[in-house]
Amino acid sequence: MRTIFLSLIFLGMSSFGFSQNSFFVNSDSISKRRVIGTSVGIGTFWSGSMIGLSQVWYSQVEKSPWHSFDDSKNWLQMDKAGHFYISHKITQFCRDKYVWAGLDNKTSTWIGAGISVGYQTTFEFLDAYSKEWGFSWSDVAANTLGTISYTAQSLIWEEERIIPKFSYSPTPYAAIRPEVLGSSFAESIMKDYNGQTYWLSFSPGTFFKDSKIPKWACISIGYSADAKIRGAENIYTDPNTNKVFEAKREFLLSLDIDFSKFNIKRPWLRALVKQFNYLKVPFPALILRGNRLTGSLLYF
DSSP states (O other), rough: EEEEEEEHHHHHHHHHHHSGGGGGOOOSSSHHHHHHHHHHHHHHHHHHHHHHHHHHHGGSBOOOOSSSSOOGGGGGGGGHHHHHHHHHHHHHHHHHHHHHOOOOOHHHHHHHHHHHHHHHHHHHHHHTTTTTTOOOOHHHHHHHHHHHHOOOOHHSSSSEEEEEEEEEEEOOOGGTTTTHHHHHHHHHHHHHHTEEEEEEOOOOOTTOOOOOOTTEEEEEEEEEOOOESSOSSSSSEEEETOOOOEEEEEEEEEEEOOGGGSSSOOOHHEEEEEGGGGGGGOOEEEEEEEEEEEEEEEEE
C-alpha cells in the first residue's frame, strides 16, 4: 500500500515539476539555483513524508525494540515487485531533476541512486520498531535491485531501454477481505495485489541499430497474482461461503508503447509524457496462470 501511494506521489511530482514553462529545458551548465532548489525540494519531501507517515501510519501500530522480519514469502512477492518499481522510479526522478539542474549524467545518476537507497531504507528502520513488521532484508534487496536497474541503464546506455510499468484492474477478491484488500477502488488499487500487475517493457528496436521495429513499439512481460487473499497462505477458505481459493502466480506477455521515443517537439510535453510512461497501456495479453494458458483481448 505504501509503495503504490509513493509511486503516485512521485508521478505527480514529476509531471508538476516539468510542466512549468520555466522548467522545461535542461540547463547547459550547472545552475546553483536549480541545484539548491532541487535538493531542498527532495529533502523537504523526504523529511516531510517520514514525519507524516510517522504520525499517520506508525503512530497507530504497537512499538517494539529493533528487530528484523522475514516477509520474503508473503503475497507471492508482489510487494517486492512494488519495491523494485518505486526504487527504479525514484532513481529516475532524482537523476532527471539533477540533469535538469545542469549536472552531468553520471553524477546525476549516482545522486539519484543514493537518494533512492537512502529514502527506501529509512522506511525499513521505521518498520524495524513496529511490532507487526520489522526490518526486512528482502525489501532492501528489492529496493537495491530497482535502483541498480535504472542506474546501470543510465550509466551504460545513457537512456532507459527496459522500463518497469504498473497497471491495475479491480478484482472480486477485495470484497472477500475488504479490511485487508480494500473496501473502495482507491484502497484496493493500493492493497489488492490481485489487481496489480508489474511489467518490464522494452523495444527490440533500441537494441539493434538496423532494426526496422520502431523504438516506441515494445514487448512487455508482466507479473501478478490471482486469488491471493492472505499474505503468507496460498490456500484460503472464505468463512462466509466456505469457498476455497488457491493462490497462483501469473506471468503475462503483451505489447506496449514507449511514449518517450516519440518525436515530441515541445520539451515540456516530452518531459510530461516520459513520467506517465511508467503506466502500462492496455493491450491484448497472454496469461500463464499456474499451468493454464489463457488470454485477454484487452488487459488492464
